[in-house]
Amino acid sequence: MRTRLGIKVHGFLERRFPERRIFVKSDNDTRFIRLRSETQLVAAIGVTAVVTWSIVASAIVLMDSIGAGNFREQAKRDQVTYRARLNAISVERDDRAAEALAAQERFNAALVQISAMQSELLASETRRRELETGIDVIQTTLRKTMQERETARQELADLQETAQDSTAAQQASVTLPAQIKFVADALSETALERDEILADARSALEERDELQLEMRLMEERNDQIFRQLEEAMEISVEPLDKMFRQAGMPPEHIIEQVRRGYDGQGGPLVPLALSTSGGVADADALRANDLLAKLSQLNLYRLAAERAPFSEPVVRGSSRLTSGFGFRRHPITGGRRMHHGIDLAGRHGTDIYATADGVVSFAGWQSGYGRIVIIKHDFGIETRYAHNSNIRVKVGQRVSRGDHIADMGNTGRSTGTHLHYEVRVNGKAVNPMIYIKAARNVF
Structure with a gap:
């Protein structure tokens, strides 16, 4: 109704x-x-x-x-x-590399100069000791000659006293003038020789003072060179040490691993024992050895940095970060899922580069990842590059940091063209941005 x-x-x-x-x-x-x-x-x-x-x-x-x-x-x-910023950074990186090369050349030249100065110091020390020995011999001879002269004068006085009372003195008076003349001539020659020896001694002392002054100036120059080299080493090593610590990689442990596993491609310098006497090294030798040790450490840092993923998988500016590491809402299923890497979106076919030296352990199709490249690195690190449109490496191939390994695509479970980039340490996924941010102020 x-x-x-x-x-x-x-x-x-x-x-x-x-x-x-x-x-x-x-x-x-x-x-x-x-x-x-x-x-x-x-x-x-x-x-x-x-x-x-x-x-x-x-x-x-x-x-x-x-x-x-x-x-x-x-x-x-x-x-x-x-691109302009990237070019500026590239130019700055080249300038830094040139400065490092120039510093190395200056260091090598300083080592050559130090070696030459050490040789000169050793020769000067030997000459000084010889002069001191000669002066001691001359002084001893001079004292002995003066004693003999005094003895001869005393004997002459005794002969003159006894000549008045002795008939034998009358016979000896014939030869006495000749003996006196001989003694006088000997004393004159001894006095001249003494004066020459004293002049030589004064000249040797003056030369010794000049050598000591030159040694002090040389030590000051050496100290200035050492300070410059030490500052250069400190400036070069400190950023690398900070980079490894920010990435959670203890530098001491990493350096020891690199030193043990070094494969002969160029490596640490062996410290030299620089000494002027063949015994215990002096302060300059110790400073030189310390510089060589820091140079060896810098070289090991360089090798370790090549084997850890401190670079970016794509050229900076050619992509944008669309998803970070951690829990997120899955773009396909809509559920809350853990995202084990980062997503970098870019144009289809964008070049993808290896972020560290290593060996390709997998290159092909994998469920969910699509076309993926997996690279094994040192220190238990593994990197993954997923959703590629094209793969440019093979399993077992050794790659270096910056090698072109794949092209960006949209394969597998993906909503658009991007790169899914993972870093795993001993099988456990870690945030790749830790390594990328740690290296931005270094490379």
């Missing part, structure tokens, strides 16, 4: 949408379809909704195309900016 409200509503609809009939005639019969007011209202609402949806969808598509055009222009401008 209709209510008054229902009757009023029906009457209102009858005035707006009067009842209509559609006749369908066949050969033998005629039928009709009755369209009530309510049915017409529902149909009108449906048609209106479809038309409205079409208009809104068209507007959204149009706005999206306009926005996409602006986004592409902005992306192009950003790409130009990033």
Whole structure:
């Protein structure tokens, strides 16, 4: 039974949408379809909704195309900016490498100069000792000669006293002048020889003072060279040490592993024992050995940095980070899942590079990952590069940091073109940004 409200509503609809009939005639019969007011209202609402949806969808598509055009222009401008920044960073990196090479050359030249100065110091020391020995011999001879002269004078005085009372003195008086003359000549020659020896001794002392002054100046130059080299080593080693610590890799443990597993491709320098006497090394030799040890440590750091994933898998500026490491809502299933890597979106076919030296352990199709490349590195580290459109390496191939290993794609379980990049340490996934951020101020 209709209510008054229902009757009023029906009457209102009858005035707006009067009842209509559609006749369908066949050969033998005629039928009709009755369209009530309510049915017409529902149909009108449906048609209106479809038309409205079409208009809104068209507007959204149009706005999206306009926005996409602006986004592409902005992306192009950003790409130009990033490339300029990348070029500037490359130039700065080359300058740093040139400075390091120049510092190494200066260090080698300093070592050659130190070796030459050590040889000169050794020769000067030997000469000084010989002069001191000669001076001692001359002083001893001079004292002995003066004693003999005094003895001769005493004997001459005794002969003169005894000559007055002895007849033998009268006989000896004939030869006495000749003996006195001989003694006087000997004393004169001894005095001249003494004066020459004293002059030589003064000259040797002056030469010794000059050598000591030259040695002090040489020591000051050596100290200045050592300070410059020590500062250069400190500036070179400290950023690498900080980079490894920020990445959670104890530098002492890493350096020891590199030293044990070094395979002969060039490596640490062996400290030299520099000494002027063949015994215990002096302070300069110890400083030189310390510099050589730091240079060896710098070389080991360089080797370790090549074997850990401190670089980025794509050129900076050619992609953007679309998903980080950690729990997230899965883009396909919608559930909360752990994301074991990072997603870098870019253009289809973007070059993908190895982030460290290693050996390819897998290159092919893997469920969910699509086309994937897995590289084994030192220190128990493994990197994975997934969803590629093309793979450019083979299993067992040894790659170096920066080698082109794949092209970016959309294979496997993926919603768009991007690179899924993972870093695993002893089988456990870690955040790749730890390594990338740690190296941004170094490389």
